[in-house]
Amino acid sequence: MSTNQGLALLNEMATFVKVVETGSFSETARQLGTTPSAVSRSIARLERSLGTRLLHRTTRKLRLSESGEQIHASCLDMVHAAYAVMEKSGHFHAEPEGTIRVSVPKAVGHFMIHPHLPEFLAHYPGIDLQLLLEDRYIDLIDDQVDLAIRITEHPPGGLMGRKLIDIEHLLCASPEYLTTHGLPVHPHDLKHHQCIYLGEQAADSKWKFQQGNRLLTVAVRGRYSANHTGIRLDAALKHIGIASLPHFVARHALETGQLVQVLSDWHFKTHYSGGAWVLYPPTRHLPPKLKVFIQFLTDKLTQEPTLHQHSAAAIAAVQQSVHNGSDHPDTI
Known part of the structure; x- marks a missing residue:
């Protein structure tokens, strides 16, 4: 032809x-x-x-x-x-419109994605959002989902997507807890503290740390564990112990001084870390409604403060408080 x-x-x-x-x-x-x-x-x-x-x-x-x-x-x-x-x-100026179904892990959806969505809805009146908060695996085709946000080091093959932000985990506690029980200066000091961990499997109580080439694992214990980040956050705010939390969950409490990062000179390693990726089925031409949503999330999340922008002043204040405090046997 x-x-x-x-x-x-x-x-x-x-x-x-x-x-x-x-x-x-x-x-x-x-x-x-x-x-x-x-x-x-x-x-x-x-x-x-x-x-x-x-x-x-x-x-x-x-x-x-x-x-x-x-x-x-x-x-x-x-x-x-x-x-x-x-x-x-420039001959096609129709506003993006339609419904977007987004699958997102519960904590990520609640603490990281949802706070930005009222602004998105106000900016794009033709788009409706359906947020599906699920920790289970979602198949985009079978579950008729437009986008999935997943925490992973290795995005699955067969999908397209973009990395939105790195998910960092940290250990933190309230100044009141640290003033009473002491500030750990080495991961092994955690053996003498109440630690609030995930508790879904035995490995969750074995906390891993890295500092340069040094790797070590500390078996921690505590009277309270919970497989929900919001509960662990609240437990730390109530001075129960030192909690493992994603940074995006603890961020506000760190900014306001309600919590202090512990062992900030060590990298806290966890199986639940990785990048937050927005994923979608392969296509040459992404619908306008998805383009603007992905770009909006990218712009908002790249402006989020990082883990290392908190805590220095707060830790110094706690150290001073501990130094001027009592003769508590756990005080370092």
């Missing part, structure tokens, strides 16, 4: 995509403002030019042939590319 012939069939190709989308010649005709017979002739011309049957037609439904499936995929790419050209050329 010559280039001129291919160009002459662009309209037929677009009509073919619409027929597959609607599953009906009559509905396609209604949407395109023409007649069913005109749609039928357009498909017949395309089949004739390509030398293959694209659709199996019965009185009740249409079904793609084997060659029709392959040709439809290429025609669909063509239609998407046409929309992309229109967007870039």
Whole structure:
């Protein structure tokens, strides 16, 4: 087929995509403002030019042939590319609209994503959001989800996406707890403290640390464990002990001085660390509603303060308090 012939069939190709989308010649005709017979002739011309049957037609439904499936995929790419050209050329200024279904882990959704969403909804009145807070694995296709935010070091193959932010974990406690029980200066000091950990499996009470090339593991204990970050945060605020928390959960309490980071010169390693990735099924042309949502989250989360921007002054204050405090045997 010559280039001129291919160009002459662009309209037929677009009509073919619409027929597959609607599953009906009559509905396609209604949407395109023409007649069913005109749609039928357009498909017949395309089949004739390509030398293959694209659709199996019965009185009740249409079904793609084997060659029709392959040709439809290429025609669909063509239609998407046409929309992309229109967007870039400034001839397509429709506001992003539609519903976005987003799967996100519970703590990430509550503490990190949700606080920014009222601003997004105000800025994009044509978009509705459905936030699905789930810690279980979500299959984007089976669960009909547009985007999934996952914490991982290695994003799964078969998906596209963007890293939003690194998820850092830390140990923290209230100044009141540290004044009473002492400030640990080495991970081994944690053996003498009440530690608030996840508690889902035995490894959760074996805290791992790294400082340069030094790696060590400390078996900690405590009277209270909880597999919910909000509960561990509240327990630390109530002076129960030293808690393991994601930075995004503890951030406000660190900023206000309600909590202090402990052992900040050691890197606290956990299986639950990694990057927060926004993932979606592979596609050449991401819908505008998803583009603006992903960019919005990227802009907001990259402005978040990092773990190391807190605690220095707070730790100094606690150290002074401990130094001027009592002769408590746990005081260092």
